[in-house]
Amino acid sequence: MGKGYSPAIAANPYIVGSFACIGGGLFGLDIASMSAVLNNPAYNEYFGYPGPNRQGGIVASMPAGSFAGALAVTWLADRFGRKQTIILSGWLWVIGCIFQCAAQNVAMLLVGRVIAGLSIGTSTAIVPIYQSEITPPNIRGRIVSLQQWSTTWGILLQYFIEFGCSYINGNASFRIPWGIQMIPAIVLSVGMLFFPESPRWLMDRGREQEALQILADLHGGGDSKHPLVQLEYTEIKEQITFERTQGAKSYLDLIKPGIVRRVGLGMSLQMWSQLSGINVMMYYIVYVFEGAGLTGRRANLIADSVQYVLNVAMTIPAIIYIDRWGRRPLLLAGTALMGFWLFLVGGLQGRLGHWGYINQDKIWLVVGNDHATKAIIVCSYLFVCSFAVTMGPVSWTYPAELFPMRVRAKAVSVATATNWLFNFALAWFVPPALSNIAYKTYFIFGTFNFAACIHIFFCFPETAGRTLEEVEAIFAQGNAFTAWRISRDVGKQDLSQVQPTHDLDKHEIHDAGSLEEKAV
Known part of the structure; x- marks a missing residue:
């Protein structure tokens, strides 16, 4: 029997679990590839100075494709296996990057971003499944949380590539970074040939x-x-x-007693991760800092890069301690803190700002108040730190632990599709929101965080440190609203x-x- 993988690689569960995280890094590459070009003169001129609605549509085209890709995993992962699905996601990303890099107009750019979205939706759904099925339970949370860390690294690295290329004159300033980002996907697809298939899928x-x-x-x-x-x-x-x-594997399994509750938890956690407001602080941080009164394109790019560095650094404690701290404490603390920082940002901007114009675009501005500008920037940094150490990694780890084998691929992909559905809606919603209701946007997302905190307290039981099979016993305890009573x-x-x-x-x-x- 040919193994089809390298036993030397398979001997280390950290290597096996972490390599697949390159798939999560693709999502980070996309975030930075859009965030960094929002104030790039060459990009804006070539694509006709897209307004809030059009720019929102360009950004949202990726999560639209991701929604379809995540749903496709329900069939791909069960039919072809976890390993082959990860390999496929890498090649889809390469095709999407080629279209984006060669885009002659907005329509071609949208096609490329939708194809890239198919890749991201597929990889973000299948990688946590693969990791959870191939690693021992005592390090599962740590390994799956690497998915989020790879996303933060993708954001950071692509942002600095875009920053460096911003000094290039002409369209190469945005085309070169869009082309370079296909390299990690090639490494992923080729490298996965040397890694084992999920033993649970094989059995x-x-x-x-x-x-x-x-x-x-x-x-x-x-x-x-x-x-x-x-x-x-x-x-x-x-x-x-x-x-x-218990019956045939079908979508009907997702609404059976004992399963439907868990599907709801997985979907709602992915929903809350998007409604936390992280989209505002990642895709559109350029707009946030402009509204805070940070002037100058280079100053804005540097301030943005600090935020992305913090995002990488603050994910590390979660990777190390997520299995010790548990999922519930991190989620409760994270949602409460994120809501607090967003209310501070909204309050400062609402009290000290006014309507103004930047490059003929109407925007809510804080002008001539250096202390307020610095306070808003610091609050946004603290918001991202709070997300990075809590909701960011846990939102990928928790759904991968909830489900029995017969529905795991379908249920995790449905949960991930929920993430992309809300990502799509919010990516399109934020630019018009900032242009129309301004600082009130932050109050909306802050309120979502406090609502999530209440929901998590009553309904989300702890899953840390258990085998995937032991999770079954958790949901036999109490009812849907007594999660806070369940012992670890x-x-x-x-x-x-x-x-x-x-x-x-x-x-x-x-x-x-x-x-x-x-x-x-």
Whole structure:
């Protein structure tokens, strides 16, 4: 049997889980590729100085494609596997970049961004599934949160590329960065050829020996009889056998008792992540800082870059401690803080600003008040820091942990599609909103954050540190509004009850569970 991957690579779950995160980085590349050209004279002249509505449409075309790509994962991931779907997403990105780089008009630019969106929607849905199925539970949150960190790196690197190219005269100032961003996707698609397929998907397809060998390479140094390998193999096999008795895999499974509640949680968390206002502070930070009174294109670009550096840096604590802190505390703290900072920004702008014009565009401005300008910029920095360490990584980690195997690909893709649906709406909404209701826009998003905090407190149970199979026990406790009562010990499996396979006794399996808990 040909393995189709490198056992040396598979021996390290950190390498296996983190490489696929390049798919998340593609999303970051897109954010910066648009954010950095908003005040690029060459871009604005070539595409006819797009107004708020047209520019919103250009930005929103990517999440429109992402919505379709995320839904396509429901079929692609189950039919062709997690690995092949990730490879496909990389080549779609390359095609989209070619169209954008060669765009002769707005229509061609939109086509390229929609195709790139298909790639991003596919990758952001499939990568967390792949990561959650190929890593041990004690580091799963850390690995899946790397998806968000790669997004922040994509934003930062692409922004500095755009910053450097802004000194080039003519259309090359925006075409070169749009072309360069296809390189990571090529690395992703080619590199994934050397990585293993998800063992859970293989076992669901009856390829049990391949799955066992991959588990051995990942978690047992190649030894298929290693206690931890046997524990995981037994858990996955028993869970899949159980799920096959519950009915055929179909969209109807998403509305069955015990599943529909979890689908709602996954969808609503992705919704709240967008309604937090992060779109305002990422895609349109140029507009935010202009409204705050920061003048000069270079000064704005430098201030923007500081925000993106903070976004990268503040994701690191979440990666390190997400499995120790848990999902609920991070979400509750993050939504409360983000709401607070947005209300401060709105309050400062509403009290000290007025309507004015920049390059003939009507905009709400804070003028001649250096202290207010600095305060607004600092609040926006603190907002992004709050998102980076809480909602950013958890919004990708949590949905990947909620669902049983029979509906996981469909349910995660539906949750991710929700993210892109709201991303699309808000990307189009923000420029006209800032042009019409100005500072009140921040109050709207601040209110959404406080509403999310209340929803999370009552309805979102903790999932940190549990195997995907143990999550089942969590949702057997209480009802949809008593998540705050559920102990973090609920769902922990009694390993002494696991039946051994391959001549492994219960004592060895129990020891494997101990190893798993201590393996951080």
